[in-house]
Amino acid sequence: MFKMTSNNPIDPQIVELDDLHEHREIVTFMRRSSPLNTSQRTALEQHQNFILSYPVGDLRQYFEKPEQPLTVEIGFGMGRSLVQMASANPERNFVGIEVHVPGIAQCVYEAGIANLNNLKVLDADAIHVLKAMPDHSINCIQLYFPDPWQKKRHFKRRFVAHERMALVEEKLEMGGTFHSATDWEPYAEWMLDVLDNRPNLENLAGRGNSYPRPDWRPLTKFERRGIEAGHVINDFIFKKIN
Numbered sequence: 001m002f003k004m005t006s007n008n009p010i011d012p013q014i015v016e017l018d019d020l021h022e023h024r025e026i027v028t029f030m031r032r033s034s035p036l037n038t039s040q041r042t043a044l045e046q047h048q049n050f051i052l053s054y055p056v057g058d059l060r061q062y063f064e065k066p067e068q069p070l071t072v073e074i075g076f077g078m079g080r081s082l083v084q085m086a087s088a089n090p091e092r093n094f095v096g097i098e099v100h101v102p103g104i105a106q107c108v109y110e111a112g113i114a115n116l117n118n119l120k121v122l123d124a125d126a127i128h129v130l131k132a133m134p135d136h137s138i139n140c141i142q143l144y145f146p147d148p149w150q151k152k153r154h155f156k157r158r159f160v161a162h163e164r165m166a167l168v169e170e171k172l173e174m175g176g177t178f179h180s181a182t183d184w185e186p187y188a189e190w191m192l193d194v195l196d197n198r199p200n201l202e203n204l205a206g207r208g209n210s211y212p213r214p215d216w217r218p219l220t221k222f223e224r225r226g227i228e229a230g231h232v233i234n235d236f237i238f239k240k241i242n
Protein backbone atom coordinates (compact mmCIF):
# COMPACT_ATOMS: atom_id res chain seq x y z
CA MET A 1 0.00 0.00 0.00
CA PHE A 2 1.57 3.26 -1.09
CA LYS A 3 1.05 6.96 -0.59
CA MET A 4 2.43 9.84 -2.64
CA THR A 5 4.16 12.30 -0.34
CA SER A 6 5.07 14.77 -3.08
CA ASN A 7 2.77 16.79 -5.34
CA ASN A 8 5.25 16.45 -8.17
CA PRO A 9 3.89 13.64 -10.38
CA ILE A 10 7.24 13.27 -12.15
CA ASP A 11 9.18 12.59 -9.00
CA PRO A 12 6.78 11.12 -6.50
CA GLN A 13 8.18 10.12 -3.17
CA ILE A 14 6.45 6.91 -2.32
CA VAL A 15 6.26 5.50 1.15
CA GLU A 16 4.62 2.43 2.56
CA LEU A 17 1.23 3.47 3.98
CA ASP A 18 1.45 0.76 6.59
CA ASP A 19 4.59 2.47 7.89
CA LEU A 20 2.84 5.77 8.55
CA HIS A 21 1.87 6.13 12.18
CA GLU A 22 -0.86 8.63 11.37
CA HIS A 23 -2.55 6.25 8.92
CA ARG A 24 -4.76 4.56 11.48
CA GLU A 25 -7.86 3.76 9.46
CA ILE A 26 -7.56 0.53 7.53
CA VAL A 27 -9.14 0.97 4.10
CA THR A 28 -10.05 -1.72 1.58
CA PHE A 29 -8.97 0.25 -1.50
CA MET A 30 -6.05 2.09 -3.02
CA ARG A 31 -6.88 5.38 -4.73
CA ARG A 32 -5.33 5.46 -8.21
CA SER A 33 -4.95 8.74 -10.05
CA SER A 34 -5.63 8.17 -13.72
CA PRO A 35 -6.64 10.84 -16.23
CA LEU A 36 -10.22 11.17 -17.49
CA ASN A 37 -10.88 10.88 -21.21
CA THR A 38 -12.98 13.55 -22.94
CA SER A 39 -16.30 11.69 -22.75
CA GLN A 40 -15.72 10.91 -19.06
CA ARG A 41 -14.94 14.58 -18.31
CA THR A 42 -18.05 15.69 -20.19
CA ALA A 43 -20.15 13.01 -18.48
CA LEU A 44 -19.14 14.29 -15.03
CA GLU A 45 -20.42 17.75 -16.02
CA GLN A 46 -23.56 16.68 -17.90
CA HIS A 47 -24.78 13.84 -15.73
CA GLN A 48 -24.54 15.37 -12.26
CA ASN A 49 -28.07 14.02 -11.69
CA PHE A 50 -26.60 10.54 -11.18
CA ILE A 51 -23.97 11.67 -8.67
CA LEU A 52 -24.58 11.98 -4.94
CA SER A 53 -22.33 14.14 -2.78
CA TYR A 54 -20.92 12.66 0.37
CA PRO A 55 -22.17 12.71 3.13
CA VAL A 56 -25.43 11.22 1.93
CA GLY A 57 -27.36 9.75 4.88
CA ASP A 58 -30.25 7.49 3.90
CA LEU A 59 -29.66 6.55 0.26
CA ARG A 60 -33.34 5.76 -0.37
CA GLN A 61 -34.34 9.44 -0.23
CA TYR A 62 -32.67 10.23 -3.58
CA PHE A 63 -34.96 8.12 -5.76
CA GLU A 64 -38.25 8.94 -7.48
CA LYS A 65 -39.63 5.73 -5.96
CA PRO A 66 -37.89 5.46 -2.57
CA GLU A 67 -40.10 2.51 -1.59
CA GLN A 68 -38.45 0.23 -4.18
CA PRO A 69 -35.94 -2.35 -2.85
CA LEU A 70 -32.40 -0.97 -2.70
CA THR A 71 -29.27 -2.65 -4.06
CA VAL A 72 -25.90 -1.18 -3.04
CA GLU A 73 -22.83 -2.16 -5.04
CA ILE A 74 -19.45 -1.67 -3.37
CA GLY A 75 -16.55 -1.03 -5.77
CA PHE A 76 -18.28 -1.09 -9.16
CA GLY A 77 -15.07 -0.33 -11.09
CA MET A 78 -16.03 1.08 -14.52
CA GLY A 79 -19.70 0.42 -13.78
CA ARG A 80 -20.90 -1.28 -16.95
CA SER A 81 -22.35 -4.31 -15.16
CA LEU A 82 -24.05 -2.01 -12.62
CA VAL A 83 -25.70 -0.03 -15.44
CA GLN A 84 -26.79 -3.30 -17.08
CA MET A 85 -28.32 -4.51 -13.80
CA ALA A 86 -30.13 -1.22 -13.20
CA SER A 87 -31.48 -1.26 -16.79
CA ALA A 88 -32.69 -4.84 -16.40
CA ASN A 89 -34.37 -4.18 -13.02
CA PRO A 90 -36.39 -0.92 -13.13
CA GLU A 91 -38.42 -2.13 -10.12
CA ARG A 92 -35.32 -1.78 -7.90
CA ASN A 93 -33.12 1.20 -6.96
CA PHE A 94 -29.32 0.92 -7.27
CA VAL A 95 -26.51 2.86 -5.61
CA GLY A 96 -22.92 2.29 -6.69
CA ILE A 97 -20.07 3.34 -4.42
CA GLU A 98 -16.55 3.69 -5.83
CA VAL A 99 -13.41 5.70 -5.10
CA HIS A 100 -12.02 5.49 -8.65
CA VAL A 101 -13.13 8.74 -10.35
CA PRO A 102 -12.70 7.59 -13.99
CA GLY A 103 -14.95 4.64 -13.08
CA ILE A 104 -17.59 7.00 -11.70
CA ALA A 105 -17.35 9.12 -14.85
CA GLN A 106 -17.61 6.09 -17.14
CA CYS A 107 -20.57 4.76 -15.17
CA VAL A 108 -22.57 8.02 -15.38
CA TYR A 109 -21.70 8.30 -19.08
CA GLU A 110 -23.30 4.89 -19.69
CA ALA A 111 -26.17 5.56 -17.26
CA GLY A 112 -26.91 8.75 -19.26
CA ILE A 113 -27.08 6.79 -22.52
CA ALA A 114 -29.40 4.25 -20.84
CA ASN A 115 -31.50 7.15 -19.46
CA LEU A 116 -31.84 5.50 -16.05
CA ASN A 117 -33.85 6.93 -13.16
CA ASN A 118 -33.08 4.11 -10.70
CA LEU A 119 -29.29 4.51 -10.38
CA LYS A 120 -27.12 6.85 -8.30
CA VAL A 121 -23.36 6.72 -7.70
CA LEU A 122 -20.94 8.35 -5.31
CA ASP A 123 -17.26 8.76 -4.61
CA ALA A 124 -16.78 7.57 -1.04
CA ASP A 125 -15.53 4.76 1.15
CA ALA A 126 -18.46 2.34 1.19
CA ILE A 127 -17.85 1.65 4.88
CA HIS A 128 -18.63 5.27 5.75
CA VAL A 129 -21.74 5.24 3.55
CA LEU A 130 -23.03 2.01 5.11
CA LYS A 131 -22.46 3.33 8.63
CA ALA A 132 -24.75 6.29 7.88
CA MET A 133 -27.60 4.10 6.58
CA PRO A 134 -30.50 3.16 8.89
CA ASP A 135 -30.37 -0.44 10.06
CA HIS A 136 -32.34 -2.98 7.95
CA SER A 137 -32.63 -0.58 5.01
CA ILE A 138 -30.79 -2.35 2.17
CA ASN A 139 -32.23 -5.29 0.25
CA CYS A 140 -29.02 -6.41 -1.46
CA ILE A 141 -25.34 -5.56 -1.02
CA GLN A 142 -23.10 -6.69 -3.85
CA LEU A 143 -19.33 -6.90 -3.94
CA TYR A 144 -17.99 -8.14 -7.26
CA PHE A 145 -14.31 -8.98 -7.65
CA PRO A 146 -13.06 -6.98 -4.67
CA ASP A 147 -9.34 -6.29 -4.42
CA PRO A 148 -7.88 -9.63 -3.26
CA TRP A 149 -5.03 -8.07 -1.24
CA GLN A 150 -2.77 -11.04 -1.85
CA LYS A 151 0.06 -10.26 0.59
CA LYS A 152 -0.42 -11.60 4.08
CA ARG A 153 0.28 -8.24 5.72
CA HIS A 154 -2.56 -6.76 3.60
CA PHE A 155 -5.18 -9.38 4.50
CA LYS A 156 -6.62 -6.85 6.98
CA ARG A 157 -7.71 -4.76 3.97
CA ARG A 158 -9.91 -7.50 2.50
CA PHE A 159 -13.50 -6.30 2.48
CA VAL A 160 -14.87 -9.64 3.59
CA ALA A 161 -13.86 -9.74 7.24
CA HIS A 162 -15.90 -10.33 10.39
CA GLU A 163 -15.95 -6.69 11.48
CA ARG A 164 -17.11 -5.44 8.06
CA MET A 165 -19.64 -8.25 7.68
CA ALA A 166 -21.19 -7.26 11.03
CA LEU A 167 -21.85 -3.82 9.49
CA VAL A 168 -23.24 -5.39 6.29
CA GLU A 169 -25.61 -7.57 8.34
CA GLU A 170 -26.78 -4.61 10.40
CA LYS A 171 -27.79 -2.68 7.27
CA LEU A 172 -29.44 -5.56 5.37
CA GLU A 173 -33.19 -6.08 5.63
CA MET A 174 -34.34 -9.42 7.03
CA GLY A 175 -34.23 -11.80 4.05
CA GLY A 176 -31.90 -9.43 2.18
CA THR A 177 -28.76 -10.77 0.54
CA PHE A 178 -25.03 -10.23 0.40
CA HIS A 179 -23.66 -11.31 -2.99
CA SER A 180 -19.92 -11.50 -3.64
CA ALA A 181 -17.84 -12.97 -6.43
CA THR A 182 -14.11 -13.46 -6.84
CA ASP A 183 -11.68 -14.98 -9.32
CA TRP A 184 -8.97 -15.38 -6.66
CA GLU A 185 -9.32 -18.84 -5.13
CA PRO A 186 -7.48 -18.13 -1.86
CA TYR A 187 -9.87 -15.20 -1.32
CA ALA A 188 -12.83 -17.46 -2.20
CA GLU A 189 -11.75 -19.87 0.55
CA TRP A 190 -11.27 -16.94 2.92
CA MET A 191 -14.73 -15.53 2.08
CA LEU A 192 -16.37 -18.88 2.69
CA ASP A 193 -14.57 -19.27 6.00
CA VAL A 194 -15.81 -15.87 7.17
CA LEU A 195 -19.33 -16.01 5.72
CA ASP A 196 -20.17 -19.59 6.72
CA ASN A 197 -19.30 -18.61 10.29
CA ARG A 198 -21.68 -15.66 10.52
CA PRO A 199 -24.69 -16.81 12.58
CA ASN A 200 -26.90 -14.13 11.01
CA LEU A 201 -26.27 -15.33 7.46
CA GLU A 202 -27.38 -18.42 5.55
CA ASN A 203 -25.38 -19.73 2.60
CA LEU A 204 -27.96 -20.12 -0.19
CA ALA A 205 -25.76 -22.75 -1.84
CA GLY A 206 -25.43 -24.75 1.40
CA ARG A 207 -22.58 -24.58 3.90
CA GLY A 208 -19.14 -24.97 2.27
CA ASN A 209 -20.40 -24.31 -1.26
CA SER A 210 -20.17 -21.51 -3.76
CA TYR A 211 -23.30 -20.46 -5.62
CA PRO A 212 -23.65 -21.40 -9.32
CA ARG A 213 -22.83 -18.29 -11.34
CA PRO A 214 -26.19 -16.54 -11.80
CA ASP A 215 -26.86 -15.64 -15.45
CA TRP A 216 -28.47 -12.37 -14.29
CA ARG A 217 -25.08 -11.14 -12.98
CA PRO A 218 -23.45 -9.37 -15.95
CA LEU A 219 -19.78 -10.07 -16.68
CA THR A 220 -17.52 -7.46 -15.09
CA LYS A 221 -14.21 -6.08 -16.32
CA PHE A 222 -12.19 -7.80 -13.57
CA GLU A 223 -14.12 -11.03 -14.05
CA ARG A 224 -13.20 -11.04 -17.75
CA ARG A 225 -9.56 -10.43 -16.85
CA GLY A 226 -9.68 -13.32 -14.37
CA ILE A 227 -11.23 -15.68 -16.91
CA GLU A 228 -8.59 -14.70 -19.48
CA ALA A 229 -5.93 -15.53 -16.89
CA GLY A 230 -7.50 -18.99 -16.41
CA HIS A 231 -8.95 -18.27 -12.97
CA VAL A 232 -12.03 -20.01 -11.57
CA ILE A 233 -14.96 -17.72 -10.67
CA ASN A 234 -16.72 -18.24 -7.33
CA ASP A 235 -20.02 -16.55 -6.43
CA PHE A 236 -21.41 -16.48 -2.88
CA ILE A 237 -24.95 -15.46 -1.98
CA PHE A 238 -25.82 -15.25 1.70
CA LYS A 239 -29.25 -14.38 3.11
CA LYS A 240 -29.75 -12.44 6.34
CA ILE A 241 -31.76 -14.74 8.62
CA ASN A 242 -31.48 -13.07 12.07
Ligand SMILES: C[S@@+](CC[C@H](N)C(=O)[O-])C[C@H]1O[C@@H](n2cnc3c(N)ncnc32)[C@H](O)[C@@H]1O
Pocket residue numbers: 028029030074075076077078097098099100103124125126127143144145146147148159220221222223
Ligand atom coordinates in the same frame (compact mmCIF):
# COMPACT_ATOMS: atom_id res chain seq x y z
C1 LIG B 1 -10.70 -5.09 -8.31
S1 LIG B 1 -11.78 -3.75 -8.59
C2 LIG B 1 -13.26 -4.56 -9.23
C3 LIG B 1 -14.14 -3.60 -9.97
C4 LIG B 1 -15.45 -4.20 -10.52
N1 LIG B 1 -16.32 -4.67 -9.45
C5 LIG B 1 -15.18 -5.31 -11.50
O1 LIG B 1 -15.47 -6.47 -11.16
O2 LIG B 1 -14.68 -5.03 -12.60
C6 LIG B 1 -12.29 -3.36 -6.92
C7 LIG B 1 -12.84 -1.93 -6.84
O3 LIG B 1 -13.39 -1.73 -5.54
C8 LIG B 1 -13.16 -0.39 -5.16
N2 LIG B 1 -13.25 -0.36 -3.68
C9 LIG B 1 -12.58 -1.14 -2.80
N3 LIG B 1 -12.93 -0.86 -1.54
C10 LIG B 1 -13.88 0.12 -1.62
C11 LIG B 1 -14.60 0.84 -0.64
N4 LIG B 1 -14.45 0.60 0.68
N5 LIG B 1 -15.47 1.79 -1.05
C12 LIG B 1 -15.62 2.05 -2.38
N6 LIG B 1 -14.95 1.40 -3.35
C13 LIG B 1 -14.08 0.45 -2.98
C14 LIG B 1 -11.78 -0.08 -5.72
O4 LIG B 1 -11.61 1.30 -5.90
C15 LIG B 1 -11.81 -0.85 -7.04
O5 LIG B 1 -12.19 -0.03 -8.12
